Amino acid sequence: MSNNAGTISNEKQSDQPEVAVIILNWNNYEDTKSCIESSFKQSYSNHTIYIVDNGSQDGSGSRLAREYPDCEFIHNSSNLGFSAGVNKGIIAAKDKSDYILLMNNDCDFRYANCLQQAVDLAENRSDAGIVGGKIYYDRTKKIWSACGEIDWTRGRGIHYGHDELDTGRYDNIEQVGFVSGALMLISSDVVDDVGLLPEEYFFGAEEWDYSVQVNRSEYNLYRCPGFVVDHEVGASHKTFDQRFIYNTYRNKLLFQRRNLPKYYWAIWYLIFRVYSLTLLRRKLKQRIKQSDESADVSEVMNAVNTAIKDDNPTSPSVKKEDVEQFGSLR
Numbered sequence: 001m002s003n004n005a006g007t008i009s010n011e012k013q014s015d016q017p018e019v020a021v022i023i024l025n026w027n028n029y030e031d032t033k034s035c036i037e038s039s040f041k042q043s044y045s046n047h048t049i050y051i052v053d054n055g056s057q058d059g060s061g062s063r064l065a066r067e068y069p070d071c072e073f074i075h076n077s078s079n080l081g082f083s084a085g086v087n088k089g090i091i092a093a094k095d096k097s098d099y100i101l102l103m104n105n106d107c108d109f110r111y112a113n114c115l116q117q118a119v120d121l122a123e124n125r126s127d128a129g130i131v132g133g134k135i136y137y138d139r140t141k142k143i144w145s146a147c148g149e150i151d152w153t154r155g156r157g158i159h160y161g162h163d164e165l166d167t168g169r170y171d172n173i174e175q176v177g178f179v180s181g182a183l184m185l186i187s188s189d190v191v192d193d194v195g196l197l198p199e200e201y202f203f204g205a206e207e208w209d210y211s212v213q214v215n216r217s218e219y220n221l222y223r224c225p226g227f228v229v230d231h232e233v234g235a236s237h238k239t240f241d242q243r244f245i246y247n248t249y250r251n252k253l254l255f256q257r258r259n260l261p262k263y264y265w266a267i268w269y270l271i272f273r274v275y276s277l278t279l280l281r282r283k284l285k286q287r288i289k290q291s292d293e294s295a296d297v298s299e300v301m302n303a304v305n306t307a308i309k310d311d312n313p314t315s316p317s318v319k320k321e322d323v324e325q326f327g328s329l330r
Helices: 029-040 060-067 082-096 114-124 188-194 206-216 242-259 262-278 280-290 297-310 320-324
Strands: 019-025 047-054 072-076 099-103 107-109 128-137 143-145 148-151 156-159 183-187 220-231
Touching: 019 029, 019 060, 019 082, 029 047, 029 060, 029 107, 047 060, 047 082, 060 072, 072 082, 082 099, 082 188, 099 114, 099 188, 114 128, 114 183, 114 220, 128 188, 128 206, 148 206, 156 206, 183 188, 183 220, 188 206, 206 220, 206 242, 242 262, 242 297, 242 320, 262 280, 262 297, 280 297
Parallel strands: 019 047, 019 099, 047 072, 128 220
Antiparallel strands: 099 183, 107 220, 128 143, 128 183, 148 156
8 A cells, every 4th residue: 555655565576477557647636646546555566657647737747756756757748649648658667567557547446456356367368468357437336348349330449338237247257359448457468569559549449459459469358357447437528529529530430441451441431431421410410419418510510521531541640739620628
């Protein structure tokens, strides 16, 4: 456990694999502090916490560095997005670690032995490249994600158990199609063989892409049912916020372009374009009407159409500036 000065009081066990816990902070002192404290309380002691401050402008990065001297700190000069941000931590930690744990700063471990269970599974399965777990809505038994599978028809990941009460349906070790980047234990061998997270995405979809690449490299992905966190799912965006819509559709196109064979990509893109020109506006209008949000369907479609226009193989990345064209990121 940690004391008020942020020091680790439990002794590391040299016979345990070394785990690097990488937490990305961006203008969010309270959540990151809670995540750090939760990590200190894990019964699995052989871990080092790396805090990557992604260009915070509220002083949270420097404040956390003062309060937690036993953590390793990396200070990025600007907001690099999720993948590029955590990759800085992975680069710093991978040669000294057997496993890399990516953990959202708004997640806390639910039980003291969560990390132990995930490492045990990874150690006992030689084919395990990534281990995920169950992510609950904060302090509930309602599942946010129990890992998931890729829906290639729609170009997205489908989370198992999303919005379901946990009735034990996902209390089994199982191979999965993707693992959420909010809780992702990665073998360092995977980093050596597959590489870092894809930085073409500013935020979102990188977890699908990385999971696909790891699976294609003959590793398997597993859900560990005892690897459980509480996720403070925030309202950082509205469902029909133009920035969110733009990023969602741009990521969808980028993900399919990167991962489908060229022939299938051409067919998928043709069908998607017909759909976007005919049925999508009506569908979005219905969804807006059924939601609690007020949104202009014309503005939402403008974000979709801009994402389609910006999808270009000669510029295959989603940059911060692309998303910010609809307003500054919070």
